[in-house]
Amino acid sequence: MHGLLVVNPVATTTTERVRDVLATALTADVALETVVTKGRGHGVELGVHARELGVDVVIVLGGDGTVNEVVNGLVSSGPASDGPALAVVPGGSTNVFARALGYSPSPVEATGELLAALREGRSRDVSVGLAHYGDQQRYFAFCLGMGLDADVVAAVERRRQKGRRSTPGLFLRCALAEMMKRTGRSGPTIKVTTAATPAEGATPTEGGAAAEGTADDAAPAEVSLAIVCNTRPWTYLNNQPVAACPQASFDTGLDLVGLRRARMTSVVRTGLQMLGDSPDPHGRNVVRLHDASSITLDADRPVTVQMDGEVLGLFESVELANEASALRVIA
Numbered sequence: 096m097h098g099l100l101v102v103n104p105v106a107t108t109t110t111e112r113v114r115d116v117l118a119t120a121l122t123a124d125v126a127l128e129t130v131v132t133k134g135r136g137h138g139v140e141l142g143v144h145a146r147e148l149g150v151d152v153v154i155v156l157g158g159d160g161t162v163n164e165v166v167n168g169l170v171s172s173g174p175a176s177d178g179p180a181l182a183v184v185p186g187g188s189t190n191v192f193a194r195a196l197g198y199s200p201s202p203v204e205a206t207g208e209l210l211a212a213l214r215e216g217r218s219r220d221v222s223v224g225l226a227h228y229g230d231q232q233r234y235f236a237f238c239l240g241m242g243l244d245a246d247v248v249a250a251v252e253r254r255r256q257k258g259r260r261s262t263p264g265l266f267l268r269c270a271l272a273e274m275m276k277r278t279g280r281s282g283p284t285i286k287v288t289t290a291a292t293p294a295e296g297a298t299p300t301e302g303g304a305a306a307e308g309t310a311d312d313a314a315p316a317e318v319s320l321a322i323v324c325n326t327r328p329w330t331y332l333n334n335q336p337v338a339a340c341p342q343a344s345f346d347t348g349l350d351l352v353g354l355r356r357a358r359m360t361s362v363v364r365t366g367l368q369m370l371g372d373s374p375d376p377h378g379r380n381v382v383r384l385h386d387a388s389s390i391t392l393d394a395d396r397p398v399t400v401q402m403d404g405e406v407l408g409l410f411e412s413v414e415l416a417n418e419a420s421a422l423r424v425i426a
Contacts, residue, residue, distance in 0.1 A: 096151045096213070098125035099179075101141050101165055102186075103132045103157030107261055109186035113202045117156060117184055120206055124213055125152065132161065142168015145179045152180045152425060154209070156202070158187015159236070163403040166223060166422060167234050174421040176220045182209050182425035188261035189404065192236045195326045195345075196426040200334070212425045220420040221345035224325045227414040228400060228407060234418070235402045238329055238339075241392050241413060242283055242320030243357045245401035246273045252406055263332040274359045282319040282357050286393040289384060316382045318353030321392055323415055325349060329369070330404075337366075338374035342385045348417040349390055353382040390415045 098121065102114050114129070121127050132138055138155075142165040145153045155165050162183055169178060183193040184205045190198075198205040212218075224235045240248070250269035255261055322329060322339045329339035340350035354361055361380045368376045376383065384390065397409035 096125050098127045098152045098154055099141065099145045099148075099150050100127055100129040100154045100156065101132060101138060101161065102129060103138070103155075103161040106157040106161060106186040107188040108202065109156055113184075113186070114156060116203065117154075117206050120210060121154065124210065132157070136164065138164025139168040139171070141165060143171055145169065146172065150179050152182055152213070154182045154184065156184045156186045158185075159189060159191055159404045160187070162192045163234075163236055163405065166236050170223060170234055170418070170421050174418065176420050176423045178423070180218050180423045180425050182212075184209060189331055191238075191328065191330055191404070194331065194336075195237060195328065196424055198426070209425060218423050218425050219345075221422050221424055222325060222347075222417055222419045223421045224323065224349055225416045225418050226402060227416075228410045228412070233402060233407070234421075235325065237324065237326050237403060239323045239403075239413070239415065240321065240401045241285060241394065241398055241410075242318075243270075243273060243277075243362070244320055244322050245399035245406060248401040248404060249399055249406045266332070270362075274357070274362060277357060278359070283398045284395045285318050285321050285353070285398065286315055286391075287318055287321060287351065287353060287382065287384070288315045288391045288393070289387045290389045290391075316353065316355075318355055318382050319357040321351060321353040323349055323351050323390060323392075325417075335370060337369045339369050339376065340383070340385075341369075341374045341376075348386040348388050348419075349384075349415060351382070351384040351387065351390055352376050355380050355382065388417050 118129055138161050146169055155162050184202050185193045185200050190200055198208055226233055226239055247270045251266055324340035324343040326345045327338050327343045328336035330337045339352045343350035365376050392413045394411050397411050400407045400410050
């Protein structure tokens with residue numbers, strides 16, 4: 096088995112010691128080449144290169160941003176379920192994708208889990224999302240946010256660039272600050288539409304845009320923030336999963352949760368509903384869609400958009416599509 100180990104040396108919890116331990120452990124089972132990323136976008140190039148070379152597995156030691164880049168490289172020329180498999184060892188701050196696949200948040204424990212999966216030949220196909228925005232397109236592994244969610248991610252990034260460490264506390268402080276900015280001000284209006292058919296379309300869930308509708312007559316809804324998920328959870332607060340879209344799965348289409356008004360009381364209430372063993376965001380202010388083949392978000396002004404925890408910029412329109420079984424993962 097031939098493998099490529101992609102290491103992001105500046106990821107939050109990636110160290111030379113972890114890299115060396117992982118590489119040493121893998122060499123017993125994999126003929127391994129190790130490459131250290133040199134900057135933003137390098138992971139995409141490495142994913143493309145791995146597919147061209149026909150390696151068996153690409154192993155990422157890094158955070159969700161590095162994973163997103165490698166995923167984009169692997170699927171850039173079409174579904175990669177017959178190409179290199181992807182494995183992830185957590186090296187970032189939150190590591191949503193790795194943990195959604197069932198890996199431990201500890202790099203050492205995750206390495207042992209990965210080795211066991213490789214030796215047992217365990218793999219599965221998962222879906223990814225495809226986003227068109229401006230004149231660009233990009234795949235996402237687990238989530239895309241538009242509005243307040245993305246503004247919070249942008250605020251966290253600004254503080255990290257000044258040397259702050261990414262922690263749940265920093266995220267919560269940034270979320271509070273962003274909500275305070277909106278006090279007494281109207282937020283953006285984001286129109287949510289979905290192309291649906293009875294066989295493959297989005298199902299409005301209880302508390303959603305058209306709870307009494309069928310899969311093919313979901314009426315457009317207007318929200319102030321939108322979160323689209325390709326799996327569960329949306330994120331983590333330490334070890335607590337936050338399930339914005341509790342029904343989301345790598346085996347189904349896209350799910351969405353939105354708030355008609357992003358007032359502090361409603362954001363906090365809905366956020367609490369995303370926690371616990373039976374998360375269920377609901378209420379008159381909540382819009383939800385499940386298993387959508389495509390979703391379009393149209394805002395009345397340029398709005399911040401984030402993908403897999405990385406800010407894309409300000410955009411008025413984002414078109415999203417589900418790409419089923421597009422990626423093979425070791426899990």
